[in-house]
Amino acid sequence: MEDYILRTINLSKKYKDKFIVDNVSMNIKRGDIYGFIGENGAGKTSVIRLIVGLIKISSGNMILFNDEIGNNQATQSHRKRIGSLIESPALYLDMTAYQNIEYIRIQRGIPGKNEVDKVIKLVGLESSKNKKVKTFSLGMKQRLGIAIALLGDPEFLILDEPINGLDPISIIEIRQLLKRLNQEKNITILISSHILRELNQLATTYGVISNGKLIDEFSSLELDERCRRSLDIKVDDVNKAIAVIEEKLSTRNFKVIKDDTIRLYEYIDEPGKVTKILSINEIVINQIVVAGDDLEDYYINLIGGKANV
Numbered sequence: 001m002e003d004y005i006l007r008t009i010n011l012s013k014k015y016k017d018k019f020i021v022d023n024v025s026m027n028i029k030r031g032d033i034y035g036f037i038g039e040n041g042a043g044k045t046s047v048i049r050l051i052v053g054l055i056k057i058s059s060g061n062m063i064l065f066n067d068e069i070g071n072n073q074a075t076q077s078h079r080k081r082i083g084s085l086i087e088s089p090a091l092y093l094d095m096t097a098y099q100n101i102e103y104i105r106i107q108r109g110i111p112g113k114n115e116v117d118k119v120i121k122l123v124g125l126e127s128s129k130n131k132k133v134k135t136f137s138l139g140m141k142q143r144l145g146i147a148i149a150l151l152g153d154p155e156f157l158i159l160d161e162p163i164n165g166l167d168p169i170s171i172i173e174i175r176q177l178l179k180r181l182n183q184e185k186n187i188t189i190l191i192s193s194h195i196l197r198e199l200n201q202l203a204t205t206y207g208v209i210s211n212g213k214l215i216d217e218f219s220s221l222e223l224d225e226r227c228r229r230s231l232d233i234k235v236d237d238v239n240k241a242i243a244v245i246e247e248k249l250s251t252r253n254f255k256v257i258k259d260d261t262i263r264l265y266e267y268i269d270e271p272g273k274v275t276k277i278l279s280i281n282e283i284v285i286n287q288i289v290v291a292g293d294d295l296e297d298y299y300i301n302l303i304g305g306k307a308n309v
């Protein structure tokens, strides 16, 4: 049986008469890096606030660490197992990185002064720990925010847009850090972003939210398959076409997707060559199209062309 860190069942949040989170059912398995994607204002932060118990659920249910939360907010004992960074970290700019973390450690009553050095090391800020935060780049501030979220050894790390506005090198650093935390410390991660591409090759599962509704949830393998480019060739005789493709185009990199259609993963930029060889061998081609989306195109199609990327 799958082990889930979090499942929400028709989770909803209503302000006045508007649902800003509308029947969201998401499934985060232990060990996942769950990419939570949605345009600005889609409802990502609101879902995250519901999960960590900052706002009350209007209706629906949530199973967190195998406990049913129902209409109640997550308890202190649940919250202790979660580390979160929601929007920008609240940092004291005139204090050092070390002092910022130590301050929060004491405030939260987390025992052990060595905890501070532990989380500093985890995010790779050892050499800057005694520098004032006002000298930090945005990427370093985000890493410091993640260090604070890691206080108390959480099993579940929730990061709301941690790579928003970062330069490409800082994005790579944060991605490597999150992969390491996931693989070496076995921390399950929920990370939100409004850019699908930013989470590509990081997330293991994706949930897409639009207008408060979770419109799709899929694995990274499914995403690769959906975005994989191919030549889809509709022919009169599939078996004969397969033989020709294998023999004359020397490839087996295809699959039959319908009774009359072959999906070829090679020669994508040479449809003329494919058409010619099939025709010479007396195969009737009824249609040939390049299929598969670029990641961002796929996402924009999914949410109905509303992405503000």
Ligand SMILES: Nc1ncnc2c1ncn2[C@@H]1O[C@H](COP(=O)(O)OP(=O)(O)OP(=O)(O)O)[C@@H](O)[C@H]1O
Pocket: 015, 020, 038, 039, 040, 041, 042, 043, 044, 045, 046, 047, 194
């Ligand atoms: N307290 C509130 N009262 C009324 N409406 C709210 C409240 N908080 C959020 N909203 C609305 O709910 C919608 C979802 O907001 P939310 O911040 O969850 O989206 P988001 O996906 O995190 O967007 P962003 O990427 O811009 O942070 C927005 O239209 C927002 O204006």
